[in-house]
Each structure stands twice: as C-alpha cells, then as structure tokens.
C-alpha cells in the first residue's frame with residue numbers, strides 16, 4: 118500500500134482552506150513571502166536560484182526554467198516581456214485550470230518574481246477563453262494584487278514597475294504553442310513562427326520574451342520561500358521537485374495528485390483507489406494525447422522526464438488518462454486524430470494534409486472497412502508528419518497512431534475481421550454497471 | 563464539405579455602423595481594452611469578444627468597428643475572427659451548451675450525452691433551439707478531464723454529467739431557471755460572458771466567490787495527504803448534482819454600469835440573424 122505521505126501538496130496545499138483564491142487566505146499561508154525574498158536579491162541571483170533548483174518547465178518539454186530566463190539578453194535597451202502560457206488545451210491536461218481557479222495568487226506571485234528576474238515591466242497571462250470561472254478569479258486576484266502594491270508602480274518599494282494583463286484567447290489549441298501564442302497575443306491568427314529567432318531574442322513585438330507554463334511560474338514562489346535544498350529534497354537529480362499529476366478516466370478517484378517527480382502510476386493508482394471496480398488498465402497516456410501511449414507494462418516507469426523518455430514516451434503535461442479494457446483503442450485514436458485535424462492551423466502541408474488523411478483512414482478502419490494495407494498507409498502518413506511538420510502539433514498527431522499500432526495492432530485487425538467495432542460503447546461510460554463487460558478483442562498483443 | 567464555409571457572406575457594401583450611441587459606448591470600452599497593451603493590435607481578440615457581447619455574434623458591423631478602432635482593414639479582422647472557434651458567425655442562443663467529446667470524455671459518456679441532447683432538443687451540432695435559448699455544440703477537451711464527462715454552459719463547468727443531468731440542465735435553462743455550475747458562478751447570458759472574455763471583470767456581487775475551490779477531484783490528492791479524504795469515490799454521483807435555483811432568467815444585475823447591451827442588433831440589416839428557428843451550420847465544424 119502506498120503511503121499517503123508520498124504526496125507533497127505545495128501548490129495545492131491551501132485549496133481546502135476558506136476561499137483560497139483570496140489574497141487574505143494566500144497571505145496567511147506565507148503567500149508573497151517568496152516575493153519579498155526575491156526583491157531583496159539581485160535579479161541575477163534570482164535567476165541563479167531558479168537555475169540551482171533544477172526546476173524544469175511544466176508545459177510539456179521540461180526545459181530548465183532558470184536557463185530560459187538566463188537567455189533573455191540584458192542591457193539591450195529593449196522592453197522585455199513575460200508571457201504565461203495558460204492555454205491548457207492538450208487533451209487530458211487539467212492541472213493549470215484547477216490551480217488558477219483555486220489559487221491564482223501563487224501564479225501572480227510567480228509572475229512578479231519572474232518579471233523582476235528577467236527585467237520585464239509588462240507581463241501577460243494568456244488564458245484559454247473557454248474557462249470563464251478561471252478568468253473571473255484571475256481578474257479578481259490581479260485587482261487585489263494591484264491594490265496591495267504587488268503590481269503597478271514601484272512594487273513594494275523595490276523600484277520594480279510591473280503591469281500584468283490577463284488576456285483571454287478565443288478557442289484554438291495551437292495557441293498553446295509558444296510562438297503561435299505570441300502571434301495570437303499580437304492580434305493575429307495563431308500560427309507558429311519560424312525559429313530562430315527564439316522568443317528569448319525576438320518574441321512579443323520582436324522583443325526578448327519569456328514564455329512559461331502556469332505551473333512552472335507557480336512553482337517559483339515556494340522555491341524562493343523555502344529554498345533550493347528543500348525543492349531538491351523531492352524528485353530526482355535531473356527532475357527535482359514536486360508536480361501536479363492529473364489522473365482521469367477509469368480510476369476510482371480521479372483528480373489532482375501533487376507528488377515528487379518520479380512516482381509511478383502504480384503508486385498513484387494505489388492512492389486513487391485503483392482502476393474502477395472490476396476492470397483492469399488497458400492503455401494510458403503519461404502526459405496528454407500527444408505523448409505515446411503506455412500499457413500495463415509501464416506501471417512502474419518513474420514518471421519523470423528521464424524515466425518516461427527512456428520508456429519511449431514523454432512526461433509531457435503529466436496528464437494520466439486511464440483507459441480500461443472496455444475502451445476501443447481505435448475509437449480513442451480516431452477521436453484524438455479528429456482533434457488534431459480540427460486544430461491543425463493549416464500553415465504547413467504535412468500536418469494540414471496528413472491529419473486529414475489520417476482521419477479518413479482511421480474512420481474507414483473503425484467502421485471495419487479497412488484492409489491490412491491501410492495500416493501501412495496509416496504509418497506511412499504518420500511518418501510523413503512526424504519530424505517533418507513546422508511545429509510539434511504535427512508530431513503529437515503521429516504519437517497516438519504509432520504507439521497504438523505498436524501495442525494494439527491486433528485490435529485494428531479485429532475491426533475488419535469483425536466488420537466494425539467489436540466494443541460496446543456503453544460499457545466504458547461513467548455510469549456503466551461495474552460488472553466487466555464482454556470486450557471482444559480487448560486484449561492487446 | 564459544402565461550398566458555404568460558414569463565413570459571413572462577403573458584404574456587398576460596407577456593413578452599416580453601430581448606431582451613434584452604441585458606438586460611443588463601445589468606443590469607451592474599446593479604448594480601455596487597447597490601453598492594456600503596448601501595441602494596439604493586441605487588443606483585437608478582446609475587441610472581438612466585446613462586439614460579440616454587443617450583438618451575440620461577430621457581425622460585419624462588429625468587424626468594421628474593430629478594424630476602425632485598430633487601424634486595420636475589415637479583411638484583416640475577418641481573417642482573425644474566423645480562425646478562432648469561440649467567435650460565432652451567426653446568431654445563437656443565450657446559453658451555449660458545449661459537450662466535451664474529446665477522447666476521454668467521449669468514452670466516459672460524452673458521446674451519449676451529446677447524442678441524447680441532440681435528440682432531446684431536436685437540433686444538431688451548432689444549432690439553436692427555436693426559442694433561441696440553447697445553442698448546442700460538441701467541444702474539445704476543456705481541461706476538466708478529471709470530472710469527465712464534462713458539459714460547459716457559457717464556459718462554466720458542469721462536471722460529472724450524465725445524459726439525465728444534461729437533459730434536466732437544458733430543460734431548466736429553457737424554463738428560465740438558473741442552473742448552478744459545479745465550478746463557476748451563477749450563469750449569465752452568452753453575451754454577458756463574452757464581456758468578461760473581453761477583459762471586463764464580472765461585477766455581480768459575490769460572483770467571484772461562487773463555486774468554491776474546486777470539486778472532489780481537485781482536492782482528492784490534498785485530502786489523502788491530509789488524511790481527510792472520505793473513502794468514497796471522488797467522482798460526483800449524479801444524485802449529488804447541485805440543485806438548480808428557481809430564479810427568473812434575467813435576474814442577475816447587469817455586470818457594470820456601462821454595460822447595458824442592446825437586446826437585439828439591428829446593425830446589419832443586410833445580413834439579419836436567422837429567425838429564432840433552428841439555425842443550421844452548414845460548415846459542420848471545420849477547423850480554424
């Protein structure tokens with residue numbers, strides 16, 4: 118049995134308190150103490166502290182946050198910008214939204230510290246539009262922070278001037294990609310930019326810009342407040358610290374589990390009460406739909422950047438979507454592929470055309486009208502997208518296809534042997550009776 | 563794919579401007595929005611939300627207004643507005659009901675919920691009920707997978723939905739009752755919601771504090787760590803769905819003093835919104 122003490126709530130520590138989204142509650146728990154410590158340091162020291170902590174970006178790629186801040190050229194005479202990526206739209210990902218809803222001030226405190234470090238006088242939070250409750254809390258928290266002197270002119274008497282603008286997007290997954298986000302924030306269609314130049318050199322309005330994920334920035338105040346050693350006491354050498362793991366799908370207690378990097382799904386499932394009664398895990402994503410799927414063979418993979426990478430996937434957003442044996446993998450992959458087709462921004466041919474053809478092929482396969490040759494074509498198209506697209510959305514589209522064919526080729530075959538999908542869609546619903554349903558071609562090869 | 567790409571018909575002549583008093587009011591708002599950014603064009607997305615708040619969808623008039631405020635052409639503004647899925651291209655209902663049918667929600671029952679709502683309301687994807695109250699749409703992952711299956715109304719969360727709870731929800735909306743989200747505040751209309759998206763805080767007293775810190779799923783890890791987790795599934799059972807309040811539909815005070823959007827948009831007579839009958843969106847759900 119996994120000990121509850123495995124969990125390390127930091128960002129989520131105050132969520133069960135009275136109105137944790139208010140400045141009062143946040144301050145009672147030591148909120149804005151990290152900022153005071155940061156403002157007493159030289160900005161370069163703040164960057165060094167974040168570098169020393171080993172904090173890695175929580176937006177998916179795991180790039181070291183302090184190093185990214187260090188890339189911002191100093192004394193270049195240009196304005197610098199901090200842009201928080203709160204677009205959270207990767208399928209399965211559901212950590213930043215509950216975080217900003219329950220505890221918006223930890224993000225704002227992080228924004229101020231980061232802006233001080235990179236010498237930015239204007240920061241933005243780009244939040245996806247489809248989450249009005251979060252927008253409401255952010256508007257309010259920003260207003261509170263201005264009133265308390267944490268934002269505006271001469272923050273806490275430090276000489277730092279900082280404006281913070283909360284900006285709502287308008288529905289486009291691609292705007293989570295950092296350069297598409299910048300175009301969108303400039304009032305354009307959200308399409309990725311060619312790199313180099315990287316945003317650190319020419320980002321928003323062609324000025325040095327740091328784009329960081331919500332959880333990355335929110336992790337900074339506790340580091341400043343409690344120290345690098347404390348942060349490094351959790352997780353591993355290369356993936357230190359705590360993080361939010363989001364369990365969803367066929368688990369008894371889905372939700373947010375804040376734990377040190379490197380826990381395993383087996384440990385988390387144990388805490389979550391296991392896969393729902395009477396069923397067993399079939400496949401899961403370690404970090405959203407764009408990360409190659411895993412199976413029950415991977416329950417003991419350490420969920421950190423190295424561990425998941427070594428096992429052939431990516432830690433991504435730590436969105437652990439759990440699917441039990443009632444779920445048809447072809448249906449799951451088709452739906453994800455339709456998502457990528459819908460969200461492809463159309464800028465480059467491999468992704469725009471490729472996702473269209475993938476959807477056509479998968480639709481035919483799911484209906485049981487495919488042939489074995491179609492599987493080769495599917496892989497061929499995926500191969501023409503992966504690594505050949507302009508941005509990582511295309512790579513993400515190839516992931517579910519390649520990984521599902523690796524583990525569940527037989528299930529694709531079963532569709533055309535069966536003349537359609539052998540699964541009962543009612544069996545996978547949240548309200549299905551707990552008795553294991555007959556699963557047709559359920560087992561994977 | 564049909565040849566109608568779902569975009570506003572190419573205007574034969576420039577769309578008529580907003581009536582002077584509407585324009586004067588919107589200009590004040592627009593300038594406030596533009597003032598938040600180092601460069602004016604960054605205000606375009608919020609301004610599109612703003613004109614949508616005024617008219618319920620993005621009309622030729624709204625596009626001309628944005629273009630005018632930012633020194634852009636109408637074509638430049640249209641190119642942006644048609645890229646993003648949240649900007650409506652035709653009039654819709656007061657309540658946008660979105661059912662997540664991305665993979666995780668779909669297998670957890672989102673597909674059944676969407677099918678049963680289509681059947682129950684007698685409308686298809688992106689169509690509006692004849693009474694003009696509900697526009698139904700299937701949506702992508704809304705970052706609430708731990709509450710799957712998820713229904714959004716005017717982009718507030720109705721977590722752990724079932725076909726039954728979703729049908730009751732739309733019935734309540736159509737009966738003028740206020741439905742209470744599991745996370746979020748009392749619903750306001752689609753247009754009021756668009757105004758919040760434009761960056762104008764929700765000024766209804768208490769709205770910020772409604773909805774708590776999150777449901778059981780948000781808190782489960784913390785509660786296990788604290789030893790306060792009850793040994794029941796975190797998932798909300800339909801029976802524990804929050805009650806609906808019996809309040810008149812227009813009860814909430816308008817968000818702010820300068821927010822008194824005209825009820826109907828007469829600004830684009832050449833391209834009137836379809837009458838309240840089901841509006842079929844022939845473009846299906848084409849990518850941006």
Ligand SMILES: Cc1cc2nc3c(=O)[nH]c(=O)nc-3n(C[C@H](O)[C@H](O)[C@H](O)COP(=O)(O)O)c2cc1C
Pocket residue numbers: 173174175176177178179180182185202203204205206207290291292293294295296328329330331333334508509510
């Ligand atoms: C298609 C696509 C969508 C993305 N969506 C998000 C997102 O919603 N939030 C996010 O933080 N990063 C997202 N990213 C990653 C960002 O490009 C970027 O790497 C990240 O914001 C950097 O922040 P970090 O260094 O703090 O992790 C996305 C990337 C791609 C290719």
Ligand code: SF4
Pocket residue numbers: 291309460461462463464465466468469506507508509510511512
């Ligand atoms: S890979 Fe897809 S989303 Fe990325 S630039 Fe190309 S078309 Fe756009």
Ligand code: FES
Pocket residue numbers: 208209210662663664665666667668702703704705706707710712
């Ligand atoms: S899949 Fe529905 S909210 Fe994520």
